[in-house]
Amino acid sequence: MANKSVFATMAGKLLPRTDTRNHEGAQAYSLSPRQALAQLAATGTFNATFYAGAREQLTEVLELAWQVEPEFLAKTAVFAFERGYMKDMPALLLAVLSCLHGDEFGRAFPRIVRNGRMLRNFVQVMRSGATGRKSLGTRPKRFVQAWLEQASDVEIMRAAVGNEPSLADVIKMVHPKPTSAARAALYGYLIGKPHDVLALPELVKAFEAFKRDPSLPVPAVPFQMLTALPLTREHWVAIAETAGWQMLRQNLNSFARNGVFEVEGFAERLARRLRNPDEIRRARVFPYQLMVAFTTADAAVPKVVKEALQDAMDVALANVPAIDGRIVVCPDVSGSMSSPVTGHRQSATSKVRCIDVAALVAAAFLRANRTARVLPFEQAVVEIDLNPRDAVMTNAARLAAIGGGGTNCSAPLERLAQEQAKVDLVVFVSDNQSWVDATAHAHQGTATMQAWNKVKLSNPQAKLVCIDIQPTTTTQAKGQADILNVGGFSDQVFEVIATMARAETGADHWVEQIEAITV
Structure with a gap:
């Protein structure tokens, strides 16, 4: 009799062989040079991440660049x-x-x-x-x-x-x-x-004159050129009134320290700018940038300003789609997700972690799709009860507070398969470095693909989207008609997912987007 451990009957279609290993040494699928370069172009920061050093990322990008x-x-x-x-x-x-x-x-x-x-x-x-x-x-x-x-x-x-x-x-x-x-x-x-x-x-004459006589009007030079000077509260008010939207968001604590909000009516004026939809769109703000502004705002920043940041979040997330069907969102809350989302830098390392971004995406989807199911995972699925009526910031904070454990990307899919749950769309937000569920042989495929195959038995029309929020050239789920790998964490990712749900894109979405550009 043939060895059943090798020749056991597999449910569903034959899984594709893995052809590489990820940073944890587990079986994985490699992306083509075009696919990998497209992914890295959306996520690459050239800073040290949990799994890859800056020099390693640079080498990967250069090798890919010479191949296309x-x-x-x-x-x-x-x-x-x-x-x-x-x-x-x-x-x-x-x-x-x-x-x-x-x-x-x-x-x-x-x-x-x-x-x-x-x-x-x-x-x-x-x-x-x-x-x-x-x-x-x-x-x-x-x-x-x-x-x-x-x-x-x-x-x-x-x-x-x-x-x-x-x-x-x-x-x-x-x-x-x-x-x-x-x-x-x-x-x-x-x-x-x-x-x-x-x-x-x-402009230069005005700047030099102001340096000699600070009683003159504040010149319209970049505010970084002024901060070394002995500025008064009135000077800071003038700077804030002419500042760009991103500069306002980034310097709320500085304004508070320098008494800007003590000026009657100024907090309300600044809040109106922060929540202005046109300014938010022009600033091309990432949702996670609003999260860090909100979470790091000092107690001295007025409540009306903090509420404006929450309103701005609603604008930034306006394109989170309401998708017909049964949606499951799976944020990775494992230990590696505690890494800064833009990597470790010598200075100004982001306070936003990968887990914060994963939690934000999950909370945003839940807010737009009230019946969506959220299955956080690390070594196993983590039980949590979220209220879809709560603010995105609130639910994101609850998810981000979990943290820890190894990475097992197949865990949520195994849960769905065991339940024989009915699903139309499953969205993963992870660093994609699964290892707890590592398979022994390439011909077995990854555990993620095995589990997805089981889910498909009950849901033949279901689709899987894997958002990889840090640079990588491997994936746990091989791209195909029902599987899309997405690199990046900007708000445009939500529209990509909606397009996939409408069956208007395929496995090479980023490559198709790049090809459509006219240079």
């Missing part, structure tokens, strides 16, 4: 900047493009380098030698010069905030040719060379 054609690489760089709201990733991909023949670099550069920060990011990547060279080269140098020449005085001053490299370093590297006396004076001012003070732009 330049046109797809250019589209991916634009996608990472315009859709993924990334900064380092598009700069790196643009640097790779600069080493290739063809016009893809020239077409992608103006789509990505649209502000001074991206200009400095690009130059930093080029100088680092990450792509094999430590100089800009003739073509990149020409594009950097062109950006400096067409930028307004305000854009130049904004670009002057930051180092490594500083804008002065960039100017010294590329030697832009000023087309006016004012721009010649501005370049000299920024790099510390002799210049015609009278020819300086009015």
